[in-house]
Amino acid sequence: MMKSKLECQKIKKGILSLLFLGIFVAALALQSCNQKAKAAAKDKAISDLSIYNLPSKWTNQNGQNIEMKDMKGKVLVMVMIYTSCKAACPRLVADMRNIEKRLPENIKDKVQMVLVSIDPETDTPKRLKAFAIENKMNSNQWVFLRSTEENTREFAAVLAVNYKKVSPMDFSHSNIISVFNADGELTYQQEGLGVNSDPTIAKIKEEAQKIN
């Protein structure tokens, strides 16, 4: 008798906590969805194809929290990398540096060079900062970003960049440099390593001249 009563209470407790959990989870889910809906309504000026439709939050190499939207108004040149990469990334990073070097001085303040980490676990803001200094990318021209794994996966999906962790320290990833116009619309993609950057630079200039 005692035992069955105890068990009954246990079960009730279980049901109770399950129900509370259910309500809690449902409330959480609804909240996040409503927030997204609100955010979308607020930014009506953003076009359908703009990356600024993405509500995700990021942290830069200085530890500041930013949203992609905060870069609105500039031409973005973006690449996805990870700092512990030994094979393809140094060349991708070199490609980015070469592009930046060849930009005319008068448009540089209209262009933002952005490197997004696909390894947010390892690439802390501190590490990104060190990487920036090491690679002489420490001016305001350069932004290094990291976010959650989920946001990173979503952002990669927008860029059509594929990546996969193949070992604890290594990723496979697409070698794509993307150019976004001032409204956050994808206008050009350079694919491959060490390819001729002329068309990329031409596109950046063209988009930068549209600003003002």
Added chain:
Amino acid sequence: MLQAKIVLFSFLLGIGTALWAQETPMVSIKRGAYVPLYGTTDRKPVAIAAFEIAAYPVTNAQYETFLKKYPEYSRSKMKGIFADKSYLSHWQSDFNYGKNNLSNAPVTNVSWFAAKKYCECQGKRLPTMDEWEYVAMADEKRIDARTKEAFNKYIMSWYEKPKTYANPIGQTFKNYWGVYDMHGLVWEWTADFNSIFLSGESRKDKDTDKNLFCGSGSVNATDLMNYAAFMRYAFRGSLKARYTTRNLGFRCAKDKVALVKTIQNIR
């Protein structure tokens, strides 16, 4: 005292039923490990943590309910960056899947973004590719039926069958875990579909590609199994997140660990 308890209990029961009523049952998948047919260079097993997966893909009716709640994802409001032009193109209108589609047929012509948002709005997520493949290797009786000839023949024969996407959910076999329609109905989005390399753009996966294409001498169960899996991976590799196609749907999944932890915390 007893009366109060009964009242409280039935009140909670009511909330509970309301909460779970319209939802697809979730099936528990125990943790385990398996060697995927693609994606590991060293052929080492991949660990799968315990999780939950929906017993069926999401249906037209369920998706319609979702759109009525979140109209920003309806056909005419959907942003171009999140879905291409064929998004829900087989539906009659924004909030009506129409007479030509069964209410309990899987919703298709949905992009990865749309599928992801749907699951998030239910407090869930898309399954990872490894989770999906782990569940999909089970037949009625075994956790891993990948080397069974009949199982592979079944999958291959589905790949040849046209228009299975119009069928209702739950008509294919119930697998070891109690999950339906992993094969035989529609292809499904996974959270990390964009982690496939088949075009040779990456340095590491080239060997794996070769492995996939090898062994064409005779067709045995292993070749069939490789071929079936290759079809799925190649299909995923060809997708972009905003793409929508008529034979591609989705189902949701959920972490298990968090659930257990939360219950323990409440106690």
